[in-house]
Amino acid sequence: MGGSVGASLRSRPCDLSLAHASRLLAWFDRERRDLPWRRARDPYRIWVSEVMLQQTQVATVIPYYGRFVGAFPTVRALARAPLDEVLRCWAGLGYYSRARNLHRAARVVVAEHGGRLPETFAALRALPGLGDYTAGAIASIAFDERVPCVDGNAVRVLARVACLTGDVHAGRARQRLMRLAHTAVPPERPGDYNQALMELGALICRPLDPACNACCLGDLCEARRRGKQQSVPLPRRRPPTQTVRVAAGIVWRRGRLLLAQRPLEGRWGGLWEFPNAELPPEGTAAATLTRLLAEAFGLRAEVGEKVGALVHGIMHRRIELTAYECRAVSGRTQAGTHAAAKWVRPEELGEHALPAPHRKLARRLQSRGD
């Protein structure tokens, strides 16, 4: 292993000076935002907050966090709850596998660790749903272990301070970054240090317009010295966007709507949705929905007017969802490939965890006054 002689002569990953950690900590002590999960050092609450903060911004997380720890104040309470209830509490946050993993791990913690979170990085990392980031966050913040936790904010700060010009998301530059991240964590206050790094990335060392003049690391930052803040780190390369056309049926029968629960595994696992299917390139919505309702749900239905259309973007995918009002005229309801199917009153929609695009759809239907 290791690079060629040439590579090792060329440039070693420059370790960050010790000064950077104390600067960062001093800045954090002054500027840290007062966030609900920073008020206690309960490992469980830190865990919940870290999972919610994956792929979701602080402002969005705050109200959900309060409701969630209100409903499930301890690991045991979470483990006791049925998954459905947990998903309902998560509804709207997106990326529901996070909630499923959290719930699954809570049950493991109760079964194998007596209801208390294990206190080392290695033991945390072994729990389902906890990867390097989350295990590092809990280990350092709740248990003072000297391990890094590297989110996108931390990547940006480290890459800029050390001016890592390669692709920090892959290959050698990635390894270098992670090595740097490990050595950079100070033995004192590792948890605060990690939070400071991420906080600096979020507030100061922003992707597009870093506030270098206000940065506590300004005079240590190699990218700034070289005027390369804009090009370091290299943006992640993205696959081209794919458009998917989906038709959904708002199916009525005796004043109730048909809702189907997705299989527990996989995309939007366990969530409830309006029956829907991807439109084949040449297919019409009416034909697609008629066949779907017949074959998957055992219903003969008439497809009526278009009652809504929206676009939902997810990563590099663009879902164009069109909804049609349908009337079920006969048949005995089956779940098909879904986990379940049921008829609900419109006002009961809110009690179900729906995928984001279907939530949008449901909101529109209700505001329309149906």
Place this chain on the structure above:
DNA sequence: AAACCGGGGCT
């Protein structure tokens, strides 16, 4: 409305 930013976990 388009462009852009967000990454963890698993195998």
Place this chain on the structure above:
DNA sequence: AGCCCAGGTTT
């Protein structure tokens, strides 16, 4: 190293 999961903010 590559695959899967499946949202929000900015401009």
